[in-house]
Amino acid sequence: MFRPRIIPVLLLKDQVLVKSTRFADHKYIGDPINAVRIFNGLRADELFVFDIEASKNNRLISLDFVRNVGEEARMPFAVGGGVRTIDDIRRIINAGAEKVVINTHAAQDPDFVKEASRTFGSTTIVVCIDVKRKSYGGQRTWIMGGDVPTKYAPKAFAQLMEENGAGEIVIQSIDKDGTMDGYDIDLIKSVATAVDIPVIALGGAGKNEDLNEAHRYGHANGLAAGSLHVYQSKKRSVLINYPDRNELIFE
Secondary structure (H helix, E strand, O other): OOOOEEEEEEEEEOOEEEEEEOOEEEEEEEOHHHHHHHHHHOOOOOEEEEEOOOOOOOOOOOHHHHHHHHHHOOOOEEEEOOOOOHHHHHHHHHOOOOEEEEOHHHHHOHHHHHHHHHHHOHHHEEEEEEEEEOOOOOEEEEEOOOOEEOOOOHHHHHHHHHHOOOOEEEEEEOOOOOOOOOOOHHHHHHHHOOOOOOEEEEOOOOOHHHHHHHHHOOOOOEEEEOHHHHEOOOOOOEOOOOOOHHHOOOO
C-alpha cells in the first residue's frame, strides 16, 4: 500500500525555531538543529526548513545554517527562504539540501521556475503556494510571508508551476496555519486533482487522523505539518515528536 511521506516543517526566524498561527504570533520553540537531531532518532521521512523572513528582508536563508542541517540530518531535506536566482539554488544544493522550495519569486517571475527546473531537474524544484481566503469570497495565492496578494488563484497557479517544470507543489492554507483544526481538504483536493505532479498538504494538522484525511480525501501525496510535530497537543506544550509508523493507517 502507498504510504505518503510525513514531513515536519521547521520555521526559522532570527535563526531560531518558531511556530506561527495564521502566519503571525510567532512562538519560540527552541534550537532548530536540536530538532533535526530528534527527528533523526524518530526516523522522519523528510524535513522542510523555511526561513520565514528571508524574502521580506531581501536576503537568502543562511548557507551556514543549511550546512549545519546537512551535517546533522539523516533524512532528505528541502530548504526555502529568499530564493531568487539560479546561483541561490546552486549554493543551497552545494550546502547539502536535496531540494529547494520557491515561494515569493515563483509568483513574481514564473519563468524563473522554468529556468530552475531546466538547470537542476524538476525533482530539485518545489513550489510552495500560500493561500488565503479573500474577504469577498474565493481564494488567492499570497507571497512575502502572506503579506502581499497575487493575481493567481491557487489551482491555476499550481497548473502554471507544473507547466514550468516544478517537481512538487506544497499547498499551504494561511487561514489554517497553526490552528491544529485540520487541513483545508477542499483546497488540497482542488490542486491535487488539477496537476499530475506530487502535491504536499500543509497548514492545520493537529492529530494523526488529519494526515489520513488529507491523503484519503484531499489526494495529497505528502503530508507536511509544523504544530503537529512541535507541540504535544492543542495545549501547545513544546514536545518535538513524530508519529510511530504503527500509529498511521492510510486508507
